[in-house]
Amino acid sequence: MGVRGLQGFVGSTCPHICTVVNFKELAEHHRSKYPGCTPTIVVDAMCCLRYWYTPESWICGGQWREYFSALRDFVKTFTAVGIKLIFFFDGMVEQDKRDEWVKRRLKNNREISRIFHYIKSHKEQPGRNMFFIPSGLAIFTRFALKTLGQETLCSLQEADYEVASYGLQNNCLGILGEDTDYLIYDTCPYFSISELCLESLDTIMLCREKLCKSLSLSLVDLPLLACLLGNDIIPEGMFESFRYKCLSSYTSVKENFDKKGNIILAVADHISKVLHLHQGEKKLEEILPLGPNKALFYKGVASYLLPGQKSPWFLQKPKGVITLDKQVVSMCTDPESKQEISMCTHPECKQEVPVYIDLESKQEVPKCTHPESKQEVPTCTHPQSKQEVPTCTHPESKQEVPMCTHPQSKQGVPMQTHFESKQGVPMCTHFESKQGVPMHIHFESKQGVPMYTYPESKQGVPMCTDPESKQGVPMCIDPELKQEAPVCTDPESKQGVPMCTHSEIKQKLPIGTYPEFNLEALMCTNPGIKQEDLMNVEPEIKQQVTMVSDPEILKVARARHVQAESYLVYNIMSTGEIECSNTLEDALDQALPSQAFVYRPVRQRVYALLLGDGRGDASSCPTVKEWFVYSGNPLRHPDLVRPLPMNIPGGTPSLKLLWLNQEPGIQARRLDTLLACFDLSSSREELQAVESPFKALCCLLIYLFVQVDTLCLEDLHAFIAQALCLQGKSTVQLVDLQLDYVDPRAVQLGSLLVRGLTTLVLVNSACGFPWRMSDFMPWNVFDGKLFHQKYLQSEKGYTVEDLVEQNKSRLTKFHNLKSIVCKACMKENRRIISRRHWHSHHSGKWGREGSGSHRTSSGRSRSGQGQHCRDQGPGSRQHEPDQWRRHSSSSGWSN
Structure with missing residues (x-):
């Protein structure tokens, strides 16, 4: 698991990054530093199964009563010193890691064959060196921990990412597990479960800052190092020749280090002494032999970036700068004329852009490149945002107006100021009047639709085409389903109310007519589901193509999955x-x-x-x-x-x-x-x-x-x-x-x-x-x-x-x-x-x-x-x- 070779390297080559710590002392320090905050440890449960399974017998199908007792003792020990535990389990295998999953399963098959050969030969259980965890251990551990009153969560992606994210965002005491990926993530401290002495609560803390110092790297370089060495996403053979090339040019090879240790030192040395020289001047794919694996490599590096984090290895190179008469003047070559032209600083974005001579005013104005057409166009100041934007000729008025990019065609279209938000929105042609009207971006389909203005309220709402009348009708966001729905006029209130199509009678009905569409009813029937759980599920359901189209049922399935109350149900329904x-x-x-x-x-x-x-x-x-x-x-x-x-x-x-x-x-x-x-x-x-x-x-x-x-x-x-x-x-x-x-x-x-x-x-x-x-x-x-x-x-x-x-x-x-x-x-x-x-x-x-x-x-x-x-x-x-x-x-x- 994790980065290949890093676990052995830490133990043999860099043992100083491992520090003995005591959880009771760490918890006391945490409470003094953060009064009122309960010291919390995020536990990667999948890494801990072998540690938790202490029964001597494992071959016969599992000693479950003994195992449950061992889990209870584990929980009690941490609770006694005031430490809260949050347990995370793998909820699904990501497609990028399927090959690695298969590789491990086939390796396990060979181990199982040796186990049965030993049983037939000796009529006894093999030694612990051939230990294989009983079937279903991970599944039943979830329910055992829930029975013991512990907060137990099941991931919606790779568990180590959710563990690292949770630890960082919730100011946790640390992460307890056995995966070198936790040395790569820039998150809270990482503690080893294999080194934990439950009686004393002593264990080993692996310090990523000390690792960086030993390798002459910074924290932001670790994801790059991990991918060059190989991990669950990047196949081991992908950079094999590159690693040996680094090793051949590495001048500090130490005879007492093992081969893998020297390779890690050599790759780190290449990053610090070679790649850093070109950082910011060349793109990463220009200084590494990525070839056809570029997309996979970038995805591997990005997989270590937690919410809000960025990698300096993804930045674009800046323009060159020369010094002239003690003034900094940038020179660039016009790609069309091949001539050098003067540049000025754009008043809004503060970046240097070419100068454009306006033919009517004869004045110099900044010129910018349209993001889609890649052509340089004149700019004007948008009346609301006060920022410089490209201009174009309005097709009806024939006047210069601000221009924006149409969300579908990616082409420049006239911009109109929305009468409510006062912000510039693209214009489109209304399908009935054929006139230009403001455009609304439908939040699910991401397509532009014309807007409808209510005659009473003068408010604009998105418009859709009624499939029966073929006429444009206004839409609104249904307050219960959080989806856009056609609006019909209530004959009593004279107000627009959202409509929906009932799944069984196939008729359009005003929202609220049927209790099945009420999310409050969902929470009443399942008190374990919280409001935030339902709200959090919405974006994922929209973005993912699922096997089941009913969003309400998917919300329930997802909530039960995350809370580790079910098994495989959400996986079947979602993917x-x-x-x-x-x-x-x-x-x-x-x-x-x-x-x-x-x-x-x-x-x-x-x-x-x-x-x-x-x-x-x-x-x-x-x-x-x-x-x-x-x-x-x-x-x-x-x-x-x-x-x-x-x-x-x-x-x-x-x-x-x-x-x-x-x-x-x-x-x-x-x-x-x-x-x-x-x-x-x-x-x-x-x-x-x-x-x-x-x-x-x-x-x-x-x-x-x-x-x-x-x-x-x-x-x-x-x-x-x-x-x-x-x-x-x-x-x-x-x-x-x-x-x-x-x-x-x-x-x-x-x-x-x-x-x-x-x-x-x-x-x-x-x-x-x-x-x-x-x-x-x-x-x-x-x-x-x-x-x-x-x-x-x-x-x-x-x-x-x-x-x-x-x-x-x-x-x-x-x-x-x-x-x-x-x-x-x-x-x-x-x-x-x-x-x-x-x-x-x-x-x-x-x-x-x-x-x-x-x-x-x-x-x-x-x-x-x-x-x-x-x-x-x-x-x-x-x-x-x-x-x-x-x-x-x-x-x-x-x-």
Whole structure:
């Protein structure tokens, strides 16, 4: 992460920039310096996951109860000394960093392969040197921190930028993370999470000022250095030859420094001794070998500039100046005549411009270059702004008038003084009168439209063409939707009121007629959404082309995303692109499919709910880009996945109904929608009878066992027994639990279930939260080691009584949950039987007759036939199960 080679360089070559500090002392100093201001640390949570995950066991799917306890201790320690923590999580992967994301995922695949090889060889968990964080750790950490009462935010772009911006703008004590990009940003101090001693609150502060001093650079040079060395935006090979050229000419190479350290010193030396000489005289692309990568490089440098900051490397070169008779006189060459002409100082902009002889007055006047035509034209003083502006001949009066640039054509047009604002505005031709009228710039389309003057108020408002009457009608800004809307005259008040088209009845109605358009109602139904949240979302929705056109729904989705209350919903609705990182899956296991395929039908139904399914019109069927890691996927392109229609009693409800309506009975519609996403509507009554927190787990188990044919009765026993026994276990008991050995299939099953829990978060968010999130948080329903223990016991033939540890209450619940899962599976023609009886029923292959190990559509279409929008589009991979379906009864159990 961050700048390549910089972390090692700091540790080996410049250790003096690292200073031991104590957070308690820093907080006391901050309070004395800023009375009344709470010392706040911005935490880059993604950098801290490895530090926070302290449980010894990590291979079995996660020790979630232990992990939650470790997080609670972390928060308590900082709270005890009066420090507030703000946690930021990555909300999406920026397109510029997708290649780097892919590179890391493929690297992780190789690491996972080595992990499974070690498990098969040693029957135990590898050492911490091969540590791989459990699946879903980042997702569930958000909800764990929220449960602990912490302010938890999810980014709308790269998280490190939002972290650095927040720290700078809110006068924070510092940033806690592990990313050398924080040495590059000009923001508050940067502290290392890896060096943090929680007991003493001592850590290392990395000082960017000391780094600059060591490299003979200034703070504004650091973004340039970072891009020349390579980071998440700039590929490492882009400037490789340049770096070695700097190294070859660097005269202070030290033998005791490593190669990367010398390269950093050499590049910094080139910046300070070579590039600085030309700074201001030449453009950056003239002194660096940018070539076709110029735009990417400038974007990389600009990515480090926080709001309000600028880079001196982007400035244009000034004109040359010579000295004559002790007076400073600038000389320039006229590009047309090639003659040198005299110049004077422009009275307004204070810049030197050529002198122009007015043919009528015979006086010298400044001459300026029109910004679009690039031609020099005479100037005049604008009557309102008092500034010199170009002039042109008005087409009607034939007189010289001020000129401005038309916003669309970029050509000079006559300027007219607006009668209200007294400011110059461009003129355009009214589409009815054909006369010149002031122009209004529409704030969304950015196009010029004529203005309309109210006969009573004499006020000008923008005008639009009524699509029905084809006549010009005035527009106003709707106070609720903050959008421009046509105006109609109220027959009683005789005043203009905005109109809108109701989305369902398709008629124009005055704004305020329907409560759905009231933003106050949105806040009433969701008290967690604040007014500023709604206002902040408006510009982003306007600027971004989204998959969903309803601004009100997008506001809610965005607010929930930012507050870390949902998962993937806003990404789907805004960009139509999602990703899922690596999972502990054995690429050589021929019996279990990847979680990416197992839960894809659920995601497809969520897409139908959020985006529509294009039912009846295949051309309108939306496509979602999925970047999911699974065996054999090179991640060169995303999988193009289309929605799958749902079967919901009463039809698919609208998102406004599910998200904003609080009427009695809506919660039942939300639950119907959730079950339809898992295609389990037929099991509604049975699931409703299950107590929390087993309701959600039961739903997930039914789905899994219907989807994956190679799951057997012993697996079901292990899943249910561990959930029931977990309720009676303390954290200390879970820590002390020891396993006889580690089974690779159980490792993959643990990850498969946890990925199912993250899928439940997505579905519950999309459906308007019919279930409490706490019901499927893993620390309430799953423990990796405990599941592994029950799996090994079940495989050895332990009785149910032994699995539930001779507890009669658990035994009753066990049989009840097992009965519900088995009956629901039977409705889908899926009989769950023991592995010991498998061969006698299935003649040597995993899967029921005529089917494979997995299904992809509904319970009524096991092979996916008749699947809506089945064609995934050009350039995508085939998504049918035959591509990866496995049928070996021996290979699935050989380990």
